[in-house]
Amino acid sequence: MEVNCEKSRQKEDDGLGWGKKSIPVPSVQEMVRKDHQTVPERYIQEYENRPLTDALSSTSCQIPVIDFSLLTKRDETEQKKLDSACKEWGFFQIINHGVGEELIERMKDREAAVFDLPLEVKKKYAMGENDLQGYGQAFVVSEEQKLDWADLFFLMAYPPQYRNFNNWPLIVPSFKETVDEYSAEICRVSEEILANLSMLMRMKEDSLKELHKVMRIAMRMNYYPFCSKPELVLGISPHSDGGSITILLQDDYITGLQIRHQGQWVPVKPLPGAFVVNIGDALQMWSNGVYKSVEHRAITNARKARMSVAMFVMPDDDAEMGPVDTMVCDNGPALYQRVKYNDYMRSYLDRKLEGKITDSFKSQGQ
Numbered sequence: 001m002e003v004n005c006e007k008s009r010q011k012e013d014d015g016l017g018w019g020k021k022s023i024p025v026p027s028v029q030e031m032v033r034k035d036h037q038t039v040p041e042r043y044i045q046e047y048e049n050r051p052l053t054d055a056l057s058s059t060s061c062q063i064p065v066i067d068f069s070l071l072t073k074r075d076e077t078e079q080k081k082l083d084s085a086c087k088e089w090g091f092f093q094i095i096n097h098g099v100g101e102e103l104i105e106r107m108k109d110r111e112a113a114v115f116d117l118p119l120e121v122k123k124k125y126a127m128g129e130n131d132l133q134g135y136g137q138a139f140v141v142s143e144e145q146k147l148d149w150a151d152l153f154f155l156m157a158y159p160p161q162y163r164n165f166n167n168w169p170l171i172v173p174s175f176k177e178t179v180d181e182y183s184a185e186i187c188r189v190s191e192e193i194l195a196n197l198s199m200l201m202r203m204k205e206d207s208l209k210e211l212h213k214v215m216r217i218a219m220r221m222n223y224y225p226f227c228s229k230p231e232l233v234l235g236i237s238p239h240s241d242g243g244s245i246t247i248l249l250q251d252d253y254i255t256g257l258q259i260r261h262q263g264q265w266v267p268v269k270p271l272p273g274a275f276v277v278n279i280g281d282a283l284q285m286w287s288n289g290v291y292k293s294v295e296h297r298a299i300t301n302a303r304k305a306r307m308s309v310a311m312f313v314m315p316d317d318d319a320e321m322g323p324v325d326t327m328v329c330d331n332g333p334a335l336y337q338r339v340k341y342n343d344y345m346r347s348y349l350d351r352k353l354e355g356k357i358t359d360s361f362k363s364q365g366q
């Protein structure tokens, strides 16, 4: 008994064992394969949360597009565009990022091969006790809660020594090699974005990097099966991401991601070859609320499954998430308390994925 407790505690301290185990739920992909008509009650959202088309923003605005190659040259005009994208949208797409088209296609193809594995095989990689890594659905904390119309694989991707291969679908040829290459490229892109953001936050270029002494990147592969009644379900419930930034690879043609902008849900129309980048809660707090970690969700459609790969850049466990000094003087009093990333993540993961929790870390009187 004692030994087990010790073991699970040690696993928790190893990094990704935060939070409670998510309650196991059926594979949506399998459910749809067996019966593509029925939408079980557990997946039907309350009326106000349904992705009704008339509640959608009619705005034809697109999230800003940033030329990454100009950021590498510290181009001031492009940096200004980045600054206003992070303030007004919390989301942007990057082009000219230098990640090879062939590698991107290979990553998508290997992801498809992973979800294509028979259910019994995928189950071998299921999330374990007190662990988020592996195959399943995260954030299911009660038998009553509404479920997302999606299956996922959550893996610690980078740096390689942080991986737990027990949950890796190594049976898929060249999956590991592809993630090796892909995650190294995402690390390069992320470091560059963090360097530009550091400058925009009036800090030294490597200041944000210093909060990521180990650039850890978690990977979440999402699979949203088609749904016979897409107007009733959500692929992923509204949430903000908890880390520094997220780099999302989405389908080039199927629109599914929506972001909350000026009180409305705005679809993010894919720009083939581009990555979607968004600000996470850590960056919102470091920037004293100047940069926004914006709520987003994914919807499904009646015709085609959609897949995405989200790469979450995570600060060090002991990095403080409160406002940095340079963002406090000009931008009013410190809006947030100081909280270690690891403690923040425990609160983040210990609940149903729903909305934002940054407000519960506001300073007194804010």
Ligand SMILES: O=C(O)CCC(=O)C(=O)O
Binding pocket: 220, 222, 236, 241, 248, 250, 256, 257, 296, 297, 298, 307, 308, 310
């Ligand atoms: O699939 C998408 O478009 C969004 C995925 C997402 O928000 C996430 O994995 O955190």
Ligand SMILES: [Fe+2]
Binding pocket: 239, 240, 241, 296, 310
């Ligand atoms: Fe997200």
